[in-house]
Structure formats: structure tokens, C-alpha cells
Amino acid sequence: MPGIRKNEKIRYRAAGPFFIIQLVKPENLNALEGEDYIYLGELLELADKDPNVYFTVLQSSGRFFSSGADFKGIAKAQGDSSVEYASETSKWLSNFVARNVYVTDAFIKHSKVLICCLNGPAIGMSAALVALCDIVYSMNDKVYLLYPFANLGLVTEGGTTVSLPLKFGINTAYEHLMFNKPFKYDTLCESGFISKNFNMPSPSSETFNTAVLDELRSKVEGLYLPSCLGMKKLLQSNHIDSLNKINSMEVNESLKYWVDGEPLRRFSQLGSKQRKHRL
Ligand SMILES: CCC/C=C/C(=O)SCCNC(=O)CCNC(=O)[C@H](O)C(C)(C)COP(=O)([O-])OP(=O)([O-])OC[C@H]1O[C@@H](n2cnc3c(N)ncnc32)[C@H](O)[C@@H]1OP(=O)([O-])[O-]
Numbered sequence: 001m002p003g004i005r006k007n008e009k010i011r012y013r014a015a016g017p018f019f020i021i022q023l024v025k026p027e028n029l030n031a032l033e034g035e036d037y038i039y040l041g042e043l044l045e046l047a048d049k050d051p052n053v054y055f056t057v058l059q060s061s062g063r064f065f066s067s068g069a070d071f072k073g074i075a076k077a078q079g080d081s082s083v084e085y086a087s088e089t090s091k092w093l094s095n096f097v098a099r100n101v102y103v104t105d106a107f108i109k110h111s112k113v114l115i116c117c118l119n120g121p122a123i124g125m126s127a128a129l130v131a132l133c134d135i136v137y138s139m140n141d142k143v144y145l146l147y148p149f150a151n152l153g154l155v156t157e158g159g160t161t162v163s164l165p166l167k168f169g170i171n172t173a174y175e176h177l178m179f180n181k182p183f184k185y186d187t188l189c190e191s192g193f194i195s196k197n198f199n200m201p202s203p204s205s206e207t208f209n210t211a212v213l214d215e216l217r218s219k220v221e222g223l224y225l226p227s228c229l230g231m232k233k234l235l236q237s238n239h240i241d242s243l244n245k246i247n248s249m250e251v252n253e254s255l256k257y258w259v260d261g262e263p264l265r266r267f268s269q270l271g272s273k274q275r276k277h278r279l
Contacts, residue, residue, distance in 0.1 A: 019043075031071070034077065056112045058115065062205060088259045096251070122143075123148065132159055146180075149177065166239060
């Protein structure tokens with residue numbers, strides 16, 4: 001398999017029919033900058049093209065799966081004087097729209113079965129990508145998903161306008177989105193979002209990742225794997241059109257907010273701990 005450039009926050013490897021992507025920056029709870037989300041999209045393309053890969057497995061490390069967009073990265077994009085933009089619209093098309101639409105599209109159209117090993121909470125854009133996975137396993141009942149768009153002056157992104165009503169029901173999606181309320185373990189289980197809880201104590205994400213992979217290896221034994229990809233294509237066809245449509249609508253709606261500046265003000269308050277999410 002020909003590789004691509006390295007990224008210090010994200011590792012990847014192929015192991016038999018599995019393409020494993022791991023977030024490895026637990027110090028900042030695996031927050032990701034724009035370039036990191038682009039890298040995730042590129043890795044998905046790599047897995048897509050590899051004929052030996054049938055399952056793309058997302059893993060993380062430490063106590064969080066990912067705390068979403070890195071507020072330091074957002075401040076950097078705002079303060080970067082090395083690039084001259086013609087307008088605020090031009091700046092946010094480049095720093096927000098293009099990146100978000102690319103990584104979301106990579107997840108929406110991914111042809112391999114997407115499996116997420118949820119070792120801890122996921123927030124924002126990263127939680128949106130988790131909601132685009134086909135199968136989710138949790139490490140324990142401490143996991144939650146938070147989409148804090150209303151607290152950050154944003155709107156739904158990463159396909160969540162479609163994926164959350166689909167997976168939790170429209171009214172539950174409304175309640176959690178409007179009032180910035182986390183989807184806790186009970187809701188994730190009741191809705192069938194989580195397929196299995198591995199019930200492991202919190203500091204053992206490596207053990208959890210290994211246990212999921214061992215179980216997957218035994219589950220796929222004897223299967224005709226092209227059937228899995230054929231079924232993925234058919235199941236995906238149920239919602240791919242509405243996800244494609246919403247990907248474009250979401251970023252265009254959000255662009256206005258970035259140009260107006262409210263997300264920047266709120267991200268900066270988050271970075272200086274003047275703003276907190278209610279959990
Ligand atoms: C793409 C554009 C659109 C965006 C969409 C989104 O994703 S919207 C969603 C955007 N995301 C959010 O709104 C989540 C923002 N984060 C939080 O609300 C809280 O950190 C928490 C509730 C996740 C955990 O609280 P806790 O008390 O358990 O832990 P703690 O707070 O002490 O954090 C430990 C260390 O990690 C660091 N770090 C954490 N997150 C980020 C980050 N995103 N960035 C950078 N760094 C981050 C934190 O600074 C600290 O480092 P320090 O100071 O030790 O050097």
C-alpha cells in the first residue's frame with residue numbers, strides 16, 4: 001500500500017482487511033486542526049483505494065476520543081498575517097468551508113465499512129464524524145457525544161442535520177442541539193447507536209482498541225468480504241443523497257456566522273476558559 005505524509009496527531013496502518021486510523025494526541029484530548037481533518041479525509045481515500053481493505057477502523061487514545069476543532073488552530077487561522085485574503089468570505093471559504101466539506105464528503109462516500117472504537121467522549125466536528133460511522137463500540141459508559149454548535153455560534157455541520165435525526169429521532173436531535181445537551185451513554189444505547197459496550201475502566205484505551213480488533217478478526221473469519229462491501233453500498237444508498245445535499249447546505253449556512261465573527265469570539269472564550277460547555 002503506497003503511504004502518504006505523516007501527521008504527529010494521527011497514525012495509520014493496514015492489518016489484513018482492516019485499515020486502522022488512530023488519534024494519538026491525548027494531551028489536548030485529541031483536538032484536531034483544519035489540516036488534521038483534511039488528513040483524516042486523505043486517509044479515508046487511501047483506505048478506499050486499497051483493494052485489500054474492507055473495514056476502516058477509527059481508534060483514539062487517552063480519556064477522550066476527540067474534543068473537536070482545536071481552538072488554538074482557529075485562533076491561528078484568524079491571526080495568520082502571512083496569507084492575504086480578498087475578504088472575510090474568502091478567508092473562511094478557505095479555512096472553514098473547503099476543509100469541512102472535504103472531510104465530511106470523505107466519510108459520507110466511504111466505500112469500506114466504518115467502525116468507530118469510542119474510548120471516550122467526542123465533541124463537535126469529531127462527534128459529527130463518529131455519527132457518520134456504520135458501527136460504534138464503546139469502551140465503557142463514560143462516553144458521550146456533544147454537538148455544542150449553539151454554544152459556539154455555529155450551526156449543524158459534518159452531516160449532523162441528517163445523521164442525528166436518523167440515529168436518534170428528530171425530536172431527540174432537536175432537544176440536544178437546541179440546548180447544547182450531550183448525548184449520554186443511555187441515549188446512545190437505547191437508540192442502538194452503540195452496538196456493544198466493552199465495559200473497560202477508563203485508562204485502558206490501548207487494551208480496548210486491541211480487544212475490539214481481536215473481536216473483529218474473529219467476527220470476519222469465514223465471511224465473503226466483498227458481500228460486506230456490497231451491503232455497505234446498498235445500506236449507504238438509503239441516505240447518501242440527503243447527506244450529500246446537507247453537506248453543502250450546512251457549510252454555506254455556517255459561512256455567514258464565521259464572516260460575522262461570533263464563532264471566533266466564542267472559541268477564544270473557550271480557549272481562555274471564560275466559556276464552558278454544560279455536561
Ligand atoms: C472546524 C470548525 C468547526 C468546529 C467544530 C467543532 O469541532 S466545535 C467543538 C470544539 N470543541 C469544544 O468546544 C471542546 C472544548 N473543550 C472543552 O470544552 C473541555 O476541554 C472538555 C469539556 C472537552 C474537557 O474538559 P476537562 O476539564 O476534562 O479538560 P481540560 O479542559 O482541562 O482539557 C485538557 C487539555 O486539553 C486542551 N483542550 C481540550 N479541548 C481542546 C480543544 N478543542 N482545542 C484545543 N485544546 C483543547 C485543554 O486546553 C487542556 O490543555 P492544557 O490547558 O492542560 O494545556
